[in-house]
Amino acid sequence: MQVHIRIRRFNPETDNKPRWGEYTVNDVNPTDSVLDVLHRVKWEQDGTLTLRRSCAHGVCGSDAMRINGANMLACKTLVSRIAKPGSDQAKIQVEPILGLRVIKDLVVDMDPFFDHYRSVLPYFVNDNVPADGREFRQSPEDRARFDDTTKCILCAACTTSCPSFWANEKYVGPAAIVQAHRFIFDSRDQAAEERLKVVGDSFGVWRCRTNFNCTNACPREIEVTKAIAEVKGVLARGKI
Amino acid sequence: MTTPTGITYRKVAVPSNLERRAFLFMRLSGAALLLLAVGHMMIQHVLNSSQNLTLQFVAQQWSSWGWRVYDMLLLFFAITHGFNGLRNVLEDYVHNRNAVKWINRFLFVFAILTIIWAGIAIATF
């Protein structure tokens, strides 16, 4: 099939503002991903097209983009999902994720995002020696409480789909709260109170207005809004 | 060795800042408004037709202290809930901490004055 793709381009050395680049790619399989189409543009038409990707299989989280107005992973989004059923043409529009500074084309400055990530202590904290000297044991029920939030690949699709983050980049954002949730709800961890100080701050969970953009955006199908609500619940009740 | 079972609930210390209290207050006042504001809508505008809302009608209602208390509670919760919501919205977009501080002071004084003068109007009607 034939794909018409419109890509938001910006070269800091020659452009003073972003512009649209339009390309037509032929002989595309419906089962090709948007990343495949971007590769074809880069490899066959314009080698200066700049984007991040690594695994191409939805694992590394480096290619979150705004595709036809919604955040997705380019590698996980098939052209058939975008084309009208039965049509042998597809129109795709690709922009960098919003709310972070564009460095070049589809590459944004992820530093503010990872600063928020680091602020919630996204690692296991427990300085004690386990009772059996070997491992901290946990019931299946306790493990299940944070199962959903272990799936995050830090692609930033959620945080950069959130209007509260667009309005104010000091908001710690859905992804950092997902990471905080992962460890706050882990019965073996001991730093919940420190994390709750960060996400309970005025730029923490209270900026969330429950509009579900994050849940819709997450390529790992994490119930992001629910995780945020559970952290709010801990802060409201003082009980995990 | 046996596998542990069940959910372990833990108590934790949480920061009790203004933002947390404001969040809890929005839930509380929201619940109050669900009764008061929806009740107000039903009673004044559905059960009584809007055409009957004359000065005499209001005077007659406010001759009873029950209605006065109802309307004062509605006044209190609607103003505090609405102004706190407005503060929340403004804090998204105003990034200068000093400006936020002054806006909050202004909203606070304005809300208190509104409650006082409207409260006096209801009490002395």
Ligand code: HEM
């Ligand atoms: C049925 C009655 C009402 C209920 C149940 C209700 C409930 C709520 C709740 C739970 C929130 C917090 C939302 C959040 O934390 O994300 C909220 C926010 C808000 N409410 Fe109400 N409310 C009611 C009536 C009103 C009225 C009468 C006003 C205006 C005077 C009002 C103005 C606001 C504003 C401005 C916000 C902030 C919105 C935001 O933060 O984006 N509400 N309401």
Ligand code: SF4
């Ligand atoms: S929660 Fe989902 S959308 Fe957000 S960073 Fe993690 S994987 Fe990406």
Ligand code: FES
């Ligand atoms: S390239 Fe790794 S997630 Fe898409």
